[in-house]
Amino acid sequence: MAIGGGGGEEMEKDFEAKLRFQQTQGQQGQVQRCNSITFRAPQEPFTVDDFELGKMYGVGSYSKVLKAKKKDSGKVYALKIMDKKFITKENKISYVKLERIVLDQLDHPGIIRLYFTFQDTYSLYMALESCEGGELFDQITRKGRLSEDETRFYAAEVIDALEYIHGVGLIHRDIKPENLLLTADGHVKIADFGSVKPTRDSKLTVLPNTTFDKACTFVGTAAYVPPEVLNSCPASFGNDLWALGCTLYQMLSGCSPFKDASEWLIFQRIIARDLKFPDYFSNEARDLIDKLLDTEPSMRLGAGPDGYATLKMHPFFKGIDWKNIRKYSPPELAPELNEVEDDDSQEATWNLSHIGGGLLHQQLVANGNINGATSSSETHCRISKLAKIDSFDSKWQEFLEPGESVVMISKLKKLHKLTSKKVQLILTDKPKLVCVDPSKVMSKGNIIWSDSFGDISIQVASSSHFKILTTKKVISFEDAKQQAYQWKKAIESFQSS
Numbered sequence: 001m002a003i004g005g006g007g008g009e010e011m012e013k014d015f016e017a018k019l020r021f022q023q024t025q026g027q028q029g030q031v032q033r034c035n036s037i038t039f040r041a042p043q044e045p046f047t048v049d050d051f052e053l054g055k056m057y058g059v060g061s062y063s064k065v066l067k068a069k070k071k072d073s074g075k076v077y078a079l080k081i082m083d084k085k086f087i088t089k090e091n092k093i094s095y096v097k098l099e100r101i102v103l104d105q106l107d108h109p110g111i112i113r114l115y116f117t118f119q120d121t122y123s124l125y126m127a128l129e130s131c132e133g134g135e136l137f138d139q140i141t142r143k144g145r146l147s148e149d150e151t152r153f154y155a156a157e158v159i160d161a162l163e164y165i166h167g168v169g170l171i172h173r174d175i176k177p178e179n180l181l182l183t184a185d186g187h188v189k190i191a192d193f194g195s196v197k198p199t200r201d202s203k204l205t206v207l208p209n210t211t212f213d214k215a216c217t218f219v220g221t222a223a224y225v226p227p228e229v230l231n232s233c234p235a236s237f238g239n240d241l242w243a244l245g246c247t248l249y250q251m252l253s254g255c256s257p258f259k260d261a262s263e264w265l266i267f268q269r270i271i272a273r274d275l276k277f278p279d280y281f282s283n284e285a286r287d288l289i290d291k292l293l294d295t296e297p298s299m300r301l302g303a304g305p306d307g308y309a310t311l312k313m314h315p316f317f318k319g320i321d322w323k324n325i326r327k328y329s330p331p332e333l334a335p336e337l338n339e340v341e342d343d344d345s346q347e348a349t350w351n352l353s354h355i356g357g358g359l360l361h362q363q364l365v366a367n368g369n370i371n372g373a374t375s376s377s378e379t380h381c382r383i384s385k386l387a388k389i390d391s392f393d394s395k396w397q398e399f400l401e402p403g404e405s406v407v408m409i410s411k412l413k414k415l416h417k418l419t420s421k422k423v424q425l426i427l428t429d430k431p432k433l434v435c436v437d438p439s440k441v442m443s444k445g446n447i448i449w450s451d452s453f454g455d456i457s458i459q460v461a462s463s464s465h466f467k468i469l470t471t472k473k474v475i476s477f478e479d480a481k482q483q484a485y486q487w488k489k490a491i492e493s494f495q496s497s
């Protein structure tokens with residue numbers, strides 16, 4: 001159905017119709033399907049004006065997550081904001097519905113809690129439990145790698161939550177350090193239920209049109225995907241146990257076990273189970289990871305007939321009191337380096353004026369989160385750019401000319417003295433090197449090199465640190481995915497041509 005042509009009211013009706021949880025006949029399996037749903041997390045008549053908006057926690061492929069304080073109660077939430085037009089266009093409605101209904105029913109200290117939802121003409125809002133400690137991924141990056149004690153703490157909390165998730169008949173399908181969020185005091189919460197798959201005998205109420213077919217769809221993240229998914233086998237609990245093994249490896253070493261320059265090469269390594277352990281891994285850690293990364297999903301620790309007992313009894317977890325798992329003191333969090341504004345882009349341009357009928361925009365202006373002195377045409381221009389930046393496959397098209405294509409792209413940290421800033425670095429075949437702030441709209445001034453500018457050289461300090469030197473500037477980057485040498489090779493390949 002075409003959307004966006006009419007006014008806001010029309011769009012809201014259209015979206016409502018698509019989002020409605022409809023009655024259906026015909027049951028499959030034992031999964032309970034809903035006629036009408038009473039949500040634990042209610043749909044409230046709130047507007048964004050009921051909240052004081054704070055910092056941006058992060059940006060997903062179809063959402064932004066902001067810190068938001070409810071003005072009357074003073075309670076702080078992580079407000080996940082999804083643009084209706086965008087999720088309709090990108091066919092993400094079923095993912096949003098499933099995430100909402102699943103999160104509503106999950107009740108575990110190791111899982112992000114959904115408190116309530118609301119909507120306005122343009123956006124859907126989910127008020128989630130806020131995790132001030134950020135992603136486990138950032139802790140690994142900041143510390144380089146985690147000690148076995150730190151790893152044991154995080155792994156035990158994840159296993160406890162994963163046992164609950166599997167116990168209710170859900171496969172998460174995107175377990176990775178980016179989706180393991182930390183509370184302010186350092187406990188883990190599993191987030192991002194947009195890829196979940198309920199099993200046939202799931203105890204949860206799911207949507208009428210949720211499929212239980214042989215789930216062969218590729219979801220998740222390349223580095224953590226198990227070999228059977230690459231071979232189109234049905235989803236199973238074993239998928240999450242493989243991803244847990246990869247996550248454990250990453251905590252202990254600082255990088256994922258099957259890393260390479262491209263997704264295709266990563267997949268080759270996964271299929272060949274090309275697994276090498278650093279010398280400093282203890283025998284217990286090696287053995288645990290080895291058994292989680294079994295090519296046969298049903299043989300992975302935790303997937304057998306004894307369920308999680310064999311996983312929890314593994315020598316790596318010796319001494320862990322699983323009944324009181326959330327009572328252990330978390331590792332100290334490594335603080336975030338101060339993030340600075342880009343020298344060459346003066347404005348903070350988190351322009352969300354399409355959300356909340358302008359209320360959100362007013363609030364962000366009032367809070368100094370965005371620059372209010374923009375004309376309506378500038379605003380319009382930025383909104384359309386923002387929509388593009390947030391979009392899935394085409395999100396980097398904005399920075400390409402017709403016929404130009406991306407050679408290498410990665411989320412990096414741009415380092416400046418003691419501060420750092422998240423950026424997306426894009427190398428194109430023009431050749432051109434663009435540095436984009438994913439949370440900003442304007443990219444001008446971020447082109448750090450193009451063939452016509454002349455010389456460029458790359459200095460690699462380690463697999464995670466490199467510098468780009470042009471005649472005008474030197475920029476330092478940190479690559480958590482350890483692809484510094486690949487960047488050098490890719491950029492220099494254009495110099496010899």
Ligand SMILES: Nc1ncnc2c1ncn2[C@@H]1O[C@H](COP(=O)(O)OP(=O)(O)OP(=O)(O)O)[C@@H](O)[C@H]1O
Binds near residue numbers: 057
């Ligand atoms: N409850 C929360 N508390 C604090 N930060 C959060 C919370 N939920 C999400 N975030 C941050 O916001 C970012 C975006 O989250 P979101 O769930 O929208 O997408 P995602 O899961 O990262 O990405 P994708 O949708 O592409 O899988 C996350 O990377 C995370 O760092």
